[in-house]
Amino acid sequence: DAGVTQSPTHLIKTRGQQVTLRCSPKSGHDTVSWYQQALGQGPQFIFQYYEEEERQRGNFPDRFSGHQFPNYSSELNVNALLLGDSALYLCASSLRGTDLETQYFGPGTRLLVL
Amino acid sequence: GQQLNQSPQSMFIQEGEDVSMNCTSSSIFNTWLWYKQDPGEGPVLLIALYKAGELTSNGRLTAQFGITRKDSFLNISASIPSDVGIYFCASGGYQKVTFGTGTKLQVIP
Numbered sequence: 001d002a003g004v005t006q007s008p009t010h011l012i013k014t015r016g017q018q019v020t021l022r023c024s025p026k027s028g029h030d031t032v033s034w035y036q037q038a039l040g041q042g043p044q045f046i047f048q049y050y051e052e053e054e055r056q057r058g059n060f061p062d063r064f065s066g067h068q069f070p071n072y073s074s075e076l077n078v079n080a081l082l083l084g085d086s087a088l089y090l091c092a093s094s095l096r097g098t099d100l101e102t103q104y105f106g107p108g109t110r111l112l113v114l
Numbered sequence: 115g116q117q118l119n120q121s122p123q124s125m126f127i128q129e130g131e132d133v134s135m136n137c138t139s140s141s142i143f144n145t146w147l148w149y150k151q152d153p154g155e156g157p158v159l160l161i162a163l164y165k166a167g168e169l170t171s172n173g174r175l176t177a178q179f180g181i182t183r184k185d186s187f188l189n190i191s192a193s194i195p196s197d198v199g200i201y202f203c204a205s206g207g208y209q210k211v212t213f214g215t216g217t218k219l220q221v222i223p
Contacts, residue, residue: 004156033210033211035211040216041215042118042202042204042213042214042215043157043202043211043213044213045206045210045211045212048210056210058210090156090157092156092211099145099162099164100145100147100162100206100207100211101147101159101162103159103211105156105157105158106156107155107156108154108155108156110154
């Protein structure tokens, strides 16, 4: 079992550009959540996808959008990048209806915006 | 929004020493989670607590869910170098997790 995988591992972009990050959930999981972790801080919830729809959303602007595919994998898109979007982006997968402890995190994609 | 405050923010300890860290909130929670994050990795769950007053162990780690449901603590006994990392408390529902501010642990061999 490969666990949660994310790609790419690192990414450098410039202000105003757009970026797409990808996540493959752990085998058997159907729900994907995305988190942003700025340097020195705890992860902040962005949104969650289940059955290809956004189910919950944190306090993030519309520049942050996502998608879930029929195979449960997911993408996070960020438009009009700002310097403050530089962070580690974590994907977590879980099985709907189970306890929080079933949520597994991937290693993250580190995004640097110049 | 919900805020989870952890203390201490960072700590240096000698190998073999015991460690204690805690997490407080102004809100009541039904679940407390403790995670460890190594550099360049995602958080890994250490202990999950679901009942006020519950005391749970995982090897050298012990965590308790406060009676008021507004706090939790994590103890690490006989620390070893691989305990180095950032420890986060967390809570939430419907698989949406709110994380604390983190405690950075350094172990001196």
